[in-house]
Amino acid sequence: xxxxxxxxxxxxxKRKLTMQEVADYVGVAKSTYAGxxxxxxxxxxxxxxxxxxxxRTSADYLLGLTDYPDPPxxxxxxxxxxxxxxxxxxxxxxxxxxDLDLIRHLLERVLRDRTSSKDD
Numbered sequence: 415x416x417x418x419x420x421x422x423x424x425x426x427x428k429r430k431l432t433m434q435e436v437a438d439y440v441g442v443a444k445s446t447y448a449g450x451x452x453x454x455x456x457x458x459x460x461x462x463x464x465x466x467x468x469x470r471t472s473a474d475y476l477l478g479l480t481d482y483p484d485p486p487x488x489x490x491x492x493x494x495x496x497x498x499x500x501x502x503x504x505x506x507x508x509x510x511x512x513d514l515d516l517i518r519h520l521l522e523r524v525l526r527d528r529t530s531s532k533d534d
Contacts, residue, residue, distance in 0.1 A: 416453040417478045423451045425469040425476075425483060439468045493521065 415423075426436055437447035440461050449455030450465075457465065466473045472485040496502065497518050502509045509517075 415451070418476055419451045419453040421476050421478075421483075422465065422469070425471055426451075429469055431468070436465065436468055440464045494518075497521075 426433070433447050433451070434444050437444045440447065440457075441464075442457075442461065446455060450457050450461075462473050462476060466476055469476075470485075471483050472480065474480045475483045475485070497514050502514065
């Protein structure tokens with residue numbers, strides 16, 4: 415069985431889905447999907463994307479390009495927004511308002527220094 419097939423089967427079982435459920439979502443016969451898991455068949459790129467959506471993973475993970483099955487949350491996060499969130503913690507240790515103020519100040523300083531060095 416190929417890495418692709420192993421990962422399909424592993425994630426399908428982890429998500430408690432049947433082959434039929436995934437096959438129906440992708441729009442292929444159960445036997446076709448079973449062929450993907452066994453390595454007997456190769457899905458189209460569109461099918462890989464659809465399967466990844468159903469299994470809540472990335473196509474990169476299914477294809478062996480990464481070893482992280484859970485895709486990262488939206489990458490484009492504004493740190494400033496996070497520092498204004500109540501109940502923020504660092505590995506379970508709550509950050510107090512004073513902590514967050516200090517972190518904000520340090521990040522603003524880093525950004526000021528970075529932009530001033532680009533101007534030179």
